[in-house]
Amino acid sequence: xxxxxxxxxxxxxxxxxxxxxxxxxxxxxxxxxxxxxxxxxxxxxxxxxxxxxxxxxxxxxxxxxxxxxxxxxxxxxxxxxxxxxxxxxxxxxxxxxxxxxxxxxxxxxxxxxxxxx
Amino acid sequence: xxxxxxxxxxxxxxxxxxxxxxxxxxxxxxxxxxxxxxxxxxxxxxxxxxxxxxxxxxxxxxxxxxxxxxxxxxxxxxxxxxxxxxxxxxxxxxxxxxxxxxxxxxxxxx
Numbered sequence: 001x002x003x004x005x006x007x008x009x010x011x012x013x014x015x016x017x018x019x020x021x022x023x024x025x026x027x028x029x030x031x032x033x034x035x036x037x038x039x040x041x042x043x044x045x046x047x048x049x050x051x052x053x054x055x056x057x058x059x060x061x062x063x064x065x066x067x068x069x070x071x072x073x074x075x076x077x078x079x080x081x082x083x084x085x086x087x088x089x090x091x092x093x094x095x096x097x098x099x100x101x102x103x104x105x106x107x108x109x110x111x112x113x114x115x116x117x
Numbered sequence: 118x119x120x121x122x123x124x125x126x127x128x129x130x131x132x133x134x135x136x137x138x139x140x141x142x143x144x145x146x147x148x149x150x151x152x153x154x155x156x157x158x159x160x161x162x163x164x165x166x167x168x169x170x171x172x173x174x175x176x177x178x179x180x181x182x183x184x185x186x187x188x189x190x191x192x193x194x195x196x197x198x199x200x201x202x203x204x205x206x207x208x209x210x211x212x213x214x215x216x217x218x219x220x221x222x223x224x225x226x227x
Contacts (some may be wrong), residue, residue, distance in 0.1 A: 035216070045154075045162065045205055047216035059214045062118075095161055102209035102216075103152045105173065107161035 002026040004096045004108030011114045016086050022079040022096030022108060030054075030074035035104055036081045038092035048094070049081065050101055059101070086115045119144050119210050121219035129227040136193040138222045140206035145186045150209035153182055153191045156221075157202045165204075166191065193224075201226050 008020040022034070036048040049070040050059045058070050068083040079096055093110040120143040130136055140151075148169035154162040164173040166182035169189060179194040193200055206219040 037216075044221045045156075045207075045218040047207075047218065050215070061215055062213070101214065102150045103164065103167045103207070104154075104162075104216075105164050105167075107163070109161050 002098060002106040004098065004106060006094065006096045006108045006111035009094065009111030009113045011116060012086050013117050014086060014088060014115055016115075017082070017084040018086060018113065019080060019082040020094055020096075020111060020113070022081075024077045024079065024096075024098070027098065029077040032098050033101055034070075034072060034079045035097040035099060036068075036070060036079075037095045037097055037104070037107075038090075039095070039110070040089075040092045043092075046092075051079070052101070086113075088115050091115045118213075119146060119208055119217055121206055121208060121217055123204075123206055123219035123222045125222060126220070127223045127225060129225050130196055131227045132196050132198055134196050136191075136196055136200070136224055138191040138193075138204055138206075138224075140184075140189045140191070140219050142187045142189070142208060146189075146208045148185050151182075151184070151189050152207045154205045154207065155200075155202050156205065162205065196224070200224065 003025045005023045033052045035050045038046050051070045071080045091114050093112050095110045096108040097104040098106045122141045124139045151169040153166040156162040170182050181192045183190050203221045203223045205221045
């Protein structure tokens with residue numbers, strides 16, 4: 001079955017940098033697009049970024065464009081999200097998710113990122 | 118950018134009752150690009166409906182989606198205990214390309 005396991009979250013100081021990873025299994029990772037979606041504590045879902053199966057294009061929400069970078073390593077079946085200049089408003093659970101650009105069909109369990117001094 | 122508004126914010130119903138959840142878009146949305154998700158406390162979301170009408174794999178037939186243009190509906194024909202959760206609608210826009218989620222509707226036990 002599809003498994004997506006995020007890692008790399010934790011407490012980070014404002015202005016710091018972070019890289020999240022998502023290890024995929026149970027499907028042909030190199031054949032599918034991948035998303036990152038975040039959810040601030042007690043809030044709704046916010047789409048962050050999408051990368052197609054081959055990494056040829058990358059799409060970002062306006063709120064993160066220029067700060068976040070989505071990437072993938074198909075040989076390692078791993079998705080990444082990296083960003084610098086972390087802000088308190090980046091505090092959220094970050095979900096790795098599989099799907100086409102227009103819909104998400106499977107979600108990981110998420111990793112919590114807390115930006116605080 | 119298209120904004121999705123979900124109503125009501127909270128729906129209080131009893132098991133066995135029918136739930137009707139609304140998702141209204143600020144501009145017309147292609148039915149092909151409208152989806153619904155369910156999220157229970159402490160869990161990741163789960164895809165219920167895609168393409169406005171099509172049930173995802175393993176989703177019971179008491180869940181159905183309908184609508185077109187700017188008005189879409191998720192209906193749960195008879196609520197079961199495991200259906201009490203938060204539901205989100207989502208659309209895909211081409212310009213700029215990306216996903217937008219509604220604010221969610223919480224279905225709680227009355």
